[in-house]
Amino acid sequence: MTSTGKRIGKFAIALALVVSMSIILIVPLDILPPLGGLIDPFTGIWTVYQDADHPPFETVRIPGLSEPVTVVRDNWGIPHIYAANEPDLYFAFGYVQAQDRLWQMDITRRQARGQLAEILGSSYISADRFLRTLGMERAAQQTIDHLYSQQDEYNTTLQENLEAFANGVNFYIANIESNLPIEFKLLNYRPRPWTLLDSLSVGRILDYGLSWSDSDLRFANTIAELGNASAWELFPLNPPLQIPVVPEYGDSYIPPPSAEIATNAIPDSLQQTISDVLSWMDNIPDAENILSGWQGDFIGSNNWAINSTKSATGKPILCNDMHLSRDVPSIWYQAHLVAADTGRNIYGFVPPGVPLIIAGHTEYVAWGFTNVAADVIDWYYYKINPTNSSEYWYDGAWHAFEEETVPIAVKDMPPYPHTVRRSVHGPIMSDVGLTYNDYVIAQRWTGAEPSYEMIALDKMTMAHNYTEFIEGQKFWWTISQNIVFADIYGNIAIRPTGHWPIRAEWYGGLPHNGSAGEGEWIGFVDFDELPLSLNPDRGWVVSANQLAAYQGSSAYPYYIHQGYAPGYRARRIIQMLESDNSVTVNDMKRIQNDVLDTAAEAFIPHLIDAFDGASSSITNDPILSAVINELRSWNYTMLKEWVAPTIWRAWFDFYNEAVFGDEYPTNRGGLLWPSPVILENLTRFNPNSHWFNDTTTSTTETRDDIIISSFQAAMAKLTEEEGIDVSEWAWDKFHFVVYSHLVGDALGHGPIPADGSGVTVNPSRVNLWAREQGAARGGASERLIVNLNEPLHALSVIPGGESGNPLSRHYSDQLFQLFLIGDYHIDYLYFDIDDLLSFAFRIESILILTG
Amino acid sequence: MSTIQRVYGAFAQQNLIKPFLLTLFLTVILLYLISWPGAILAAAFSGFFVRRYSRAALVGFLGGLVAWGILVGIHLAFGGIAVLDLFGALAGLEGMGAALAAIIVLIGGLLGLSGSLLGNAIFSLVEQYFIGDTEATD
Numbered sequence: 001m002t003s004t005g006k007r008i009g010k011f012a013i014a015l016a017l018v019v020s021m022s023i024i025l026i027v028p029l030d031i032l033p034p035l036g037g038l039i040d041p042f043t044g045i046w047t048v049y050q051d052a053d054h055p056p057f058e059t060v061r062i063p064g065l066s067e068p069v070t071v072v073r074d075n076w077g078i079p080h081i082y083a084a085n086e087p088d089l090y091f092a093f094g095y096v097q098a099q100d101r102l103w104q105m106d107i108t109r110r111q112a113r114g115q116l117a118e119i120l121g122s123s124y125i126s127a128d129r130f131l132r133t134l135g136m137e138r139a140a141q142q143t144i145d146h147l148y149s150q151q152d153e154y155n156t157t158l159q160e161n162l163e164a165f166a167n168g169v170n171f172y173i174a175n176i177e178s179n180l181p182i183e184f185k186l187l188n189y190r191p192r193p194w195t196l197l198d199s200l201s202v203g204r205i206l207d208y209g210l211s212w213s214d215s216d217l218r219f220a221n222t223i224a225e226l227g228n229a230s231a232w233e234l235f236p237l238n239p240p241l242q243i244p245v246v247p248e249y250g251d252s253y254i255p256p257p258s259a260e261i262a263t264n265a266i267p268d269s270l271q272q273t274i275s276d277v278l279s280w281m282d283n284i285p286d287a288e289n290i291l292s293g294w295q296g297d298f299i300g301s302n303n304w305a306i307n308s309t310k311s312a313t314g315k316p317i318l319c320n321d322m323h324l325s326r327d328v329p330s331i332w333y334q335a336h337l338v339a340a341d342t343g344r345n346i347y348g349f350v351p352p353g354v355p356l357i358i359a360g361h362t363e364y365v366a367w368g369f370t371n372v373a374a375d376v377i378d379w380y381y382y383k384i385n386p387t388n389s390s391e392y393w394y395d396g397a398w399h400a401f402e403e404e405t406v407p408i409a410v411k412d413m414p415p416y417p418h419t420v421r422r423s424v425h426g427p428i429m430s431d432v433g434l435t436y437n438d439y440v441i442a443q444r445w446t447g448a449e450p451s452y453e454m455i456a457l458d459k460m461t462m463a464h465n466y467t468e469f470i471e472g473q474k475f476w477w478t479i480s481q482n483i484v485f486a487d488i489y490g491n492i493a494i495r496p497t498g499h500w501p502i503r504a505e506w507y508g509g510l511p512h513n514g515s516a517g518e519g520e521w522i523g524f525v526d527f528d529e530l531p532l533s534l535n536p537d538r539g540w541v542v543s544a545n546q547l548a549a550y551q552g553s554s555a556y557p558y559y560i561h562q563g564y565a566p567g568y569r570a571r572r573i574i575q576m577l578e579s580d581n582s583v584t585v586n587d588m589k590r591i592q593n594d595v596l597d598t599a600a601e602a603f604i605p606h607l608i609d610a611f612d613g614a615s616s617s618i619t620n621d622p623i624l625s626a627v628i629n630e631l632r633s634w635n636y637t638m639l640k641e642w643v644a645p646t647i648w649r650a651w652f653d654f655y656n657e658a659v660f661g662d663e664y665p666t667n668r669g670g671l672l673w674p675s676p677v678i679l680e681n682l683t684r685f686n687p688n689s690h691w692f693n694d695t696t697t698s699t700t701e702t703r704d705d706i707i708i709s710s711f712q713a714a715m716a717k718l719t720e721e722e723g724i725d726v727s728e729w730a731w732d733k734f735h736f737v738v739y740s741h742l743v744g745d746a747l748g749h750g751p752i753p754a755d756g757s758g759v760t761v762n763p764s765r766v767n768l769w770a771r772e773q774g775a776a777r778g779g780a781s782e783r784l785i786v787n788l789n790e791p792l793h794a795l796s797v798i799p800g801g802e803s804g805n806p807l808s809r810h811y812s813d814q815l816f817q818l819f820l821i822g823d824y825h826i827d828y829l830y831f832d833i834d835d836l837l838s839f840a841f842r843i844e845s846i847l848i849l850t851g
Numbered sequence: 852m853s854t855i856q857r858v859y860g861a862f863a864q865q866n867l868i869k870p871f872l873l874t875l876f877l878t879v880i881l882l883y884l885i886s887w888p889g890a891i892l893a894a895a896f897s898g899f900f901v902r903r904y905s906r907a908a909l910v911g912f913l914g915g916l917v918a919w920g921i922l923v924g925i926h927l928a929f930g931g932i933a934v935l936d937l938f939g940a941l942a943g944l945e946g947m948g949a950a951l952a953a954i955i956v957l958i959g960g961l962l963g964l965s966g967s968l969l970g971n972a973i974f975s976l977v978e979q980y981f982i983g984d985t986e987a988t989d
Contacts, residue, residue, distance in 0.1 A: 007975045010904055014968035018891055021965050025887060025958075036887040038938075039955045041922035043886060045938055049930045182934075186941070746940030807933050 033188030043178040044185070051179050052807040053077075054099070054845040062091070062171055065851035071096055072836055073845045076825050077802035077810030080336040082833045086157070087164040089339040090355055092849050094168025094194070097333060101352035101804040102172070103183040104329050105202070106191045107742060108353055112201035112208075113137040116290060117416070118409035119189050125416050126284045126433060127291065128408045133420050133427045134212065135448035136204035140197055142450040158458055162196050165355035169194035181804060183743050194353075200454070202353035207447040207479045209294030209324070210371045211498075214281060215563050216379045217274045217441075220511050221670045224271055226663060234660075234674040235562065237509075238550050240681040242567050243574055245372075245482050245496055245543040246531035249556035266511070270381055270439045273430060274511065277441055278670040280433040290742065292777070293325035299778065300545045300565055301370035302592070302761060303484040304573055305492040310539040312582040315789035316486035319588050320359055320368025323763055324781040328739045328748050328812060330800030332782045338831055346461045347794065347827040349782050352804075356457040359784065361794050363829065364464045365487045366786035370543045372496045373564045374480035377445040378503070378521070380425045380514030384440060392440065393515040394424055401428065425514060442514065444521065446499050451478035466491045466534075473497055474527045482543035488788045493534045494541035496548040500525040500560060506552075509562040525558050540577045544569035544761075566677035568598045568759035585795065588785045593822040594761040600636040600648045602680050607651060608632060610707040618708060626726045627715055638757045640732035646718065647729065649757065649768055654714040655679075658706045662695045676759070683707075717769075731755075736775035737764050739799060739815065747806050749815065751775040783824065795824035867910050870897045874914025874963060879922065890915055890959060891966035898970025907971035908964050915963020920956045927952060 025036030038044050054073060067084035069092040074080065079096045083089035097105065110116050114131035116124040147155055170193045184190060223231040244250070266274070284291070300323040307316050324331050332349040337357065348360015359368045382392035391398040402422040407415035421428040423442045430441040452475040459472025465487055473483060473495070480498025485491070501508065501521040512519025531549040533541045545565035549556045575598070576591050577583065611619065611628050618624060627647050634644035659682070660674055682689045687703035694701045701709075722729050732753035741747035751772040756779075758765030767774025779799075786794040799819045803810040818824060830836045837843065874897040881889025894911035901907040923931070935955075936948035944951070 004976075007972065010968070011972035011976055014965065014972040017961075017965035018969050021891070021958075021962055022888075039958065040882070040886050041919065041926065042883050045934050046926045046931050048937075049926075049934045052930075182937070744941045746937060746945070806937055807930070 028188060032186065037188070038185060045182060047179045048182045048185070048805060049807045052803075052805050053809060054847065056845050058845070059848040059850060062095075062849050062851060064167075065091060065849055068851070069849040070833060071847040071849065072833065072843055073847070074828070075842045075844050076334075076814060077808070077844065078334045078336065078825075079802075080338070080828070080830075080833075080836055082338045083340070085341040086161050086339045086344065088849075089337055089344070090161045090164040091168040091171075093335065093337060093355060094165035094170075095172050095849065096168075096335070096847070097350075097352050098169045098172035098194075100802055101329055101333055102169075102176075102191060103181040104804050105169070105194070105198075105353040107183075108202050108205060108351070109194075109198040111290065111294070112140075112205035113198075115409065118411060119187055120290075121411045122413055122416075123285050124290070125408060125410060128416075129418050129432050130281070130284055131291075132406065132408070132418060133429060133432050134208065134445070135420075135427055136208060137197070137201050139448045139450060140200035140204055143200055143452065143454075144196055146450050147452075147454075158454065159196075161458075162199065162355050162454065165199065166194045166196050182747075182806065186743060199353055199355055202351055203453055203479075204447060205294060206351060209299060210479050210481075211374065211376050211447055212445060213373075213375075213377055213563070214278060214379070215672065216377070216509055216511050217278055218670055218672045219509055219562070220266055220274055221271070221278065222672045223510075224266065225665060225671060230663065234678055235672060236678075237507075237552060237559075237562055238547065239566075239675060239677055241677050242547045242550075243542075243570055244531075244547045244549045245494060245541075245570075246533045246549045248533055248536070248549075249531060250550035250553055267439075273381075273434075273439050273441060275670050276434055277430050281429075282669060284433075293327050293331075293742075299323060299371060300569070300763065302542075302544045302569055302573060303368040303370045303482065303494075304540060304542040304577065305484050305486040305494070306540045306577060306583055307486075307492045307535065308490050310577065310581055310583050311787075311789075312584045312587075313787050313789040315488060315787065316490060316492050317583065317585065317588055317788065318361075318366040318368060318484060318486040318492070318786045319592060319784065320370075320484065321592055321762075321780040321783045322359070322369060323779055325778045326737070326739050326781060326799050327777075328741050328800045328806075328815075329804040330781065330798040330814075332798050334796065334798060334802060334827075336827070336829060338833075342462070343831075344462060345829060345831045347796075347829045348461075349784070349796075349798070356454060357461055358457060359782070360461070361784070361786045361791055361827070361829070362461065362463075363488075363791050363831070365466075365469055365485065366784075366788065366791065366794070367460065367469070367483055367485045368784060369481040369483060371545055372480040372482055372498060372548055373545060373561050374496070374498050374500050374548070375508045375559065375561045376447070376478075376480060376498065376501060377443060378425070378501070378508050378519050379429075379511040380423065380442045380444065380519060381439045381511055382423060382442065382514045384438060392423055395517055399424065423514065441511070446478050446501070449478075451499065453478060465489060466493060470495075470527075482545075482548070484541060484543065486786065486788050488791060490788075491535055492541055493532065494543055495530055495532045496543075496560070497527075497530055500530075500558065502558065506559050508559060529558065531556060531560075539581075540574070542570055542573050542577065544573060546570040563672075566599070566675045566680075566759065568676075569761050569763065572596055572598045572761050585785055585787050589795070589822060589824065591761060592780070592783050592785070595638045595756040597636050597638050597645070597648070597757050597760050599652070599676055599680070599757075599759045600634075600638075600645075603652065603655075603683060604631055604634070604636065604648060606683050606703070607707055607711060610704040611711065613704065614708050618712070623719060623724055623726065624712070624715060630726060638731065638735075638755055638760055640730065640735060640753050640755050642731055643726060643729045645731040645757065646734055647715075647726075649731075649734070650714040650718050651711050652676075653768060654710040654717070655707060658694070658710040658713075659691050663691070721769075734768050734771055735764070735766050736772050737779065738775040738777055739812075740777060741806075749812060752820070780819075783819075785824065792829045794827040794829065796827050797824045867901065867906060870901050870907075870910045871914050871917075873897045873900070874910055874967065875918045878915055878918035878959075878963065882918070882922070887962065890918070890962040891969070893918075894963040894966030895970030895973070898967035898972075899974045901967070901971060904968065904971055904975075907967045911967020911970075912960045912964035914967070916956060916960030918963070919959025923952055923956050923959075 069083040072080045114128040303320040305318040336347040348357035385391035405419040426444040456475035463469035477499035485493040502523045546567040638645040736751035737754040738750035764776035784796045801810040877893030898907045935951040939947040
């Protein structure tokens with residue numbers, strides 16, 4: 001080879017090496033970014049540790065800020081923001097939220113607005129289509145339009161404050177340069193500017209989790225499967241054994257009006273459409289990962305308040321723990337906001353991206369939320385014009401669908417053109433993923449309509465007493481909540497609150513024949529007509545997602561809801577409050593962390609009785625008798641070290657299945673399953689019910705037959721999995737909680753063995769037999785205890801921390817140092833910054849924002 | 852002797868210390884200015900001034916390795932290992948932060964190696980036209 005040839009060969013080798021290295025560092029792997037950007041020593045992932053914690057003292061110049069704002073972060077990293085006026089306060093609030101939770105804010109707005117495929121790729125197009133069809137972004141925009149059309153002084157001021165929040169977020173984004181949170185680096189994108197529409201959309205995704213429901217369709221399926229009479233027997237409007245949130249409208253069982261409800265025959269072809277729509281919605285690609293945090297069986301909450309007749313402090317005590325997804329970063333961000341000009345002084349919880357504190361307390365009042373699960377959504381089916389599929393039959397004529405096509409941005413691909421068709425009632429949900437010629441199905445949901453929670457929160461957080469508080473509460477429309485209240489004057493109250501539709505036919509729990517004009521909303525229940533407990537003689541108000549009030553009675557004529565919690569948590573909270581007339585703050589801590597299972601308390605005595613009455617071949621069985629002995633000495637507390645919780649839960653799973661499973665098909669997708677309280681009622685009061693008969697046998701079984709056979713089967717399963725030594729069946733082998741992160745398990749925590757069950761006051765619902773893989777993803781997402789005798793020193797905790805940076809000391813400090821051991825931190829609510837600074841040992845950093 | 856030949860002659864010597872230091876210095880500067888492609892450019896420039904292909908490879912590799920090693924080492928000294936542990940865990944490599952640091956430094960060395968070889972090869976191709984034939988190959 002010539003010299004030149006050699007040189008060319010070496011050049012080729014060198015060039016190939018450079019190209020190879022460049023390809024390795026440039027080409028992204030799936031949704032992951034190019035490796036080169038990640039490992040870059042100056043701009044790569046290293047900035048994550050550099051920004052893990054805030055510097056002890058920092059000054060940031062912000063053009064346009066009218067007065068300096070001081071942000072004091074305490075030893076939990078919680079910001080105490082002191083501003084001279086409200087616009088500056090909200091600007092700073094946006095800035096510090098972005099400092100701590102920018103990626104969480106971004107992913108949440110993308111969930112609400114259906115913009116996931118833009119960063120996660122084409123597999124999320126279906127999820128985006130579903131989310132956009134729901135109409136949350138549209139409703140948020142309509143709310144803004146309405147807000148802007150009302151140019152009175154109040155609305156103008158509120159707009160300025162909300163926009164100041166967005167400006168604060170955007171100032172942070174504009175100046176962050178390469179120091180983005182790790183999730184942006186891993187997913188290889190930058191945040192776009194924040195808008196007021198984003199803030200309102202974040203509120204809507206909460207609403208999706210708390211009030212959107214497809215149970216009307218599932219109930220239609222269930223009726224088709226079980227028959228009308230059986231379905232209503234298992235899913236009555238007013239189930240037995242309830243203590244309603246508001247017992248003033250009847251505190252004992254009232255026969256349901258369900259027998260009077262005509263169940264319209266649903267055409268066969270529509271039935272198939274319903275099943276297909278449910279199947280599609282249950283299996284949206286990748287939705288399990290990205291949306292299950294909002295809609296899960298863990299959704300619930302507890303709140304209660306006692307007045308001075310029960311309080312050891314002489315003033316009311318209010319408690320709240322909202323049960324939501326326990327992701328990390330925590331779904332809640334804590335903050336203390338002070339504005340000198342208006343006297344605003346509030347401490348509480350807010351979902352990152354929302355400018356106003358949602359639940360919390362001031363120097364005068366405290367409030368908290370639980371979900372009502374009010375029926376604020378209806379489903380309508382329409383006949384399609386056989387000669388023109390763009391028309392549907394309604395009100396005696398063919399009407400054209402309103403159509404809107406919007407592009408869905410997709411990572412590394414051209415935009416996907418998404419078309420939403422709307423009927424007179426709302427978006428056609430059956431269009432998402434399916435095409436039908438006979439019928440289409442639409443929904444009308446209050447979450448897709450304008451609402452004014454921002455006004456509600458603004459006014460509620462400025463209230464000095466109950467009268468002022470309800471002036472704000474009246475604006476609480478969309479996310480129906482049991483709002484508990486207490487003030488320093490001794491008042492306590494609870495009112496399930498929201499914009500509840502009034503239907504022409506009263507009931508709204510089944511799909512309506514939209515073509516026939518059924519199910520029209522003819523109004524909403526007036527605020528003054530919502531159920532209310534105000535300063536009841538019993539001295540307490542309690543809600544835990546149970547029945548709001550006995551509905552359909554002469555005392556409370558309105559239809560509220562059909563699906564809600566079975567009432568075991570409420571039963572236990574009331575049990576503890578009733579047994580003590582001198583309740584302390586420490587008692588409230590104990591109640592919030594209580595893990596006594598009142599369902600076990602109701603069922604286990606029947607198991608023991610049935611066992612004692614069983615044949616000697618059963619009672620002499622060494623394993624079964626050892627198991628029963630565990631239960632005999634058990635106090636129904638679901639402690640993780642104990643064996644009895646495992647036995648109880650394993651048996652209940654088998655018992656529940658044995659009683660109802662034979663009436664259900666093997667494929668139960670799209671069907672409702674009865675509440676445990678229905679089974680409790682049958683077990684306690686109707687041992688010869690037809691439900692106990694196993695329809696697969698030729699004999700007739702009664703309650704005790706099923707109790708024993710299911711007990712034997714459950715214990716055989718436990719023996720098979722855990723061996724014959726009953727002492728080895730501890731609950732901590734089955735019951736786990738997990739704190740997960742959307743990007744990957746490494747950013748989360750767990751599975752961690754835990755006390756409790758799905759119906760304990762401190763809840764965690766698991767898939768028992770899946771063990772670690774079936775760990776509870778939700779539960780108490782915050783805890784708050786406000787002693788109105790000492791409102792400046794309330795107690796609270798979140799199962800995580802303030803920071804979204806996984807390397808920050810505040811990423812999970814509250815989880816491990818407080819939450820998991822049932823402890824709390826103090827919410828210092830000082831209006832004067834000097835009072836706060838006098839606790840200098842608690843101050844971690846000071847940030848001065850100056851103009 | 853032309854000016855180009857004199858400049859080249861001043862650098863292109865058997866002593867590898869100067870090209871090594873040049874690679875090291877330029878790598879840090881260009882990483883800061885233009886991110887990781889700067890490591891290739893820096894080594895390529897140094898590769899011009901090393902006569903032999905194999906020596907250019909050595910200079911580029913060591914220069915890149917040490918430059919990245921210093922920068923990564925600074926991060927590790929201030930807590931950067933936690934980032935790598937986290938990143939490793941996300942990739943299913945739990946507790947492998949130190950190994951990842953070594954791999955990153957090795958990548959730095961390979962970038963230097965590829966750059967310096969390219970620079971050397973380019974130079975050897977063009978030198979005959981501008982400088983005259985030298986011993987810049989082995």
